[in-house]
Amino acid sequence: MTQEFSATAESFFRDGYAILRGFYDHETQIKPIREGVRRIIAALCQKYGVDAPTNTVEEAMGEGYRRLIATNRAWGGEVYDAVKQIPAFFRLVSDSRNDDLFKVLRANSDPGIAAGGYGIRIDNPGEDKFRAPWHQEFPAQLRSEDGIVFWSPLIPICPELGPVELAVGSHAEGIVPVRKDDGGIGKAGAYALRLDREEERLARYKHAAPLTNPGDLIVMDFLTLHQSGQNVADRARWSMQWRMFNFANPLGIRLSWCGSFAAGQSFETILPELLIEASK
Numbered sequence: 001m002t003q004e005f006s007a008t009a010e011s012f013f014r015d016g017y018a019i020l021r022g023f024y025d026h027e028t029q030i031k032p033i034r035e036g037v038r039r040i041i042a043a044l045c046q047k048y049g050v051d052a053p054t055n056t057v058e059e060a061m062g063e064g065y066r067r068l069i070a071t072n073r074a075w076g077g078e079v080y081d082a083v084k085q086i087p088a089f090f091r092l093v094s095d096s097r098n099d100d101l102f103k104v105l106r107a108n109s110d111p112g113i114a115a116g117g118y119g120i121r122i123d124n125p126g127e128d129k130f131r132a133p134w135h136q137e138f139p140a141q142l143r144s145e146d147g148i149v150f151w152s153p154l155i156p157i158c159p160e161l162g163p164v165e166l167a168v169g170s171h172a173e174g175i176v177p178v179r180k181d182d183g184g185i186g187k188a189g190a191y192a193l194r195l196d197r198e199e200e201r202l203a204r205y206k207h208a209a210p211l212t213n214p215g216d217l218i219v220m221d222f223l224t225l226h227q228s229g230q231n232v233a234d235r236a237r238w239s240m241q242w243r244m245f246n247f248a249n250p251l252g253i254r255l256s257w258c259g260s261f262a263a264g265q266s267f268e269t270i271l272p273e274l275l276i277e278a279s280k
């Protein structure tokens with residue numbers, strides 16, 4: 001197992017992320033999730049009387065979803081809340097190969113799955129409110145600072161869809177303090193945190209925007225600086241993410257592995273030293 005992941009581990013330690021091509025089996029692991037998404041979109045189009053194509057996965061996740069949210073954007077929120085409850089998605093999140101991979105990347109670790117830290121992003125063109133600005137995962141998730149983000153697409157990601165962007169090697173920054181800023185557009189929770197001296201820090205690293213296909217996996221260190229790309233395509237970008245952390249991490253134990261925003265907490269009550277400026 002260690003052998004299988006040795007190239008991955010090398011780039012993960014050096015760059016703060018690694019890409020595993022075809023890590024998941026399309027037929028047995030990815031396809032059932034995509035089909036589950038199709039059924040949810042079809043059910044909501046039927047419920048609300050939206051005339052939209054949903055017979056194939058491509059239709060449903062593309063034009064079907066587009067017409068649903070064009071009629072009422074809030075129905076997109078219903079899709080977002082529903083799709084993370086697809087059993088096949090849970091099976092992917094809790095695949096024992098994820099634990100194996102985590103244990104290779106975090107020696108002597110005891111892996112956990114961050115509750116509330118899993119979901120399926122649906123990034124629509126022209127919507128800035130839900131785009132994640134440059135951030136580290138740790139303040140947004142807590143649990144343990146040696147956690148790892150798992151990121152895997154549900155559709156082929158081309159440049160126009162705005163692939164996730166990473167600052168290569170930026171995990172070397174350590175934990176970066178943050179300030180609150182809603183971007184003037186009501187960003188909330190983790191999306192309203194901005195890095196201390198962001199530009200200066202980002203200038204130190206090359207940026208990567210990996211193009212991936214369903215079945216591929218990106219693993220990202222909890223300290224790697226990353227942001228959402230900008231979707232300038234004519235359709236939604238669908239991608240899955242979840243987070244694993246380490247029960248054996250000393251800071252994790254100190255925090256009793258508590259979560260952040262998605263767990264109804266705010267990181268600044270737990271680690272106040274990380275916040276450098278009061279909210280406006």
Ligand SMILES: O=C(O)CCC(=O)C(=O)O
Pocket residue numbers: 121123132137149150151164226227228229239241
């Ligand atoms: O995919 C994105 O747009 C952002 C992803 C992200 O921040 C994450 O997976 O932690």
Ligand SMILES: [Fe+2]
Pocket residue numbers: 132135136137149226
């Ligand atoms: Fe993130």
